[in-house]
Amino acid sequence: MRQTMAGVWMAALIALAMPAWAQADDGARLLGLWSVDVTQLPMPPEARPQRVTVALDEAAAGALKIRVEIVPAEGAARISTAIVPLDGSTVPIEGDTLEADAIAVKRPTGDVLTMALAKQGVPASTRIYAVTPDGDQMIETAVHFGADGKAVMRTFRFDRVR
Template identity: 45%
Template sequence: MKNSFYPILLAVAAVHAAPALAEAPAASPLLGSWAVDTARLTMPPEARPKSVTITYSDVGGGKWKTNVAVVLPDGKSVEATSTYVPDGSAVPVEGHFEADTAATRLPEPGVMVTALARGGVPGSMRTYTVSADGQTMTETVVYFKAGGVPAMRTNHFSRVR
């Protein structure tokens, strides 16, 4: 009777181990590079940047890196980067003219929420959503106008790679 117990124990262990042997989850559809459609930006054409490219990378260990490269209307390039665990914890942002701190969370596949601040003052909150086909992304920006009046704008991105 003792010997018949071991095959059952091995079968139970194999069933419980099966999820660990399953395929790794698919990479987030956010990962990769995205270029903004500058023609659709809600600012006068002369004030629009020549380009904005956001790249999201999985750098391992549960961490992501965001790199934002902007070519301003005058041709000057600026770049911002941050590396973080996407759990909503605040981290420093280097090189950004709008923010020096960010907190990012991934509430579900294809959705990212980021809060930005500069000098301890809240800036904007941005929600990025990837389309079902994975080729476009929208950015909804929540910010405050003069007098603390809340406002929103939407930016449209296409996948570069």
């Protein structure tokens, strides 16, 4: 009995100590419009895009609508969209397919999205998006392999627009 009560007490303490954002696992905090802080991009200022946004919206039960807009320094917007099931199955990307033409996603927790991109059947990159505890920022870790066969990892910060 004493061990049972100790276990119940410990579980209650853990639940109370957990912030509200950690208890919600429905993915709603990922949804919205996110804008990358282009001043942090590792390239000369004149080469940086004017704007990079990612919109994540619920498309249907178990699926996301993803819209990526990149406005390069020259100004002509590149827009890619996909409605993607969260089960890891691959679907085509519509619109601009310069970087990738297929996408698969999974959401291991409500605040994390894992994305695999491919181009002509070949892996292009893996991206992991994680929402910060305050819900105001989303951190992207992008991974691809360079021509030398070594992994290249980049981290970008997105600010919530809506």
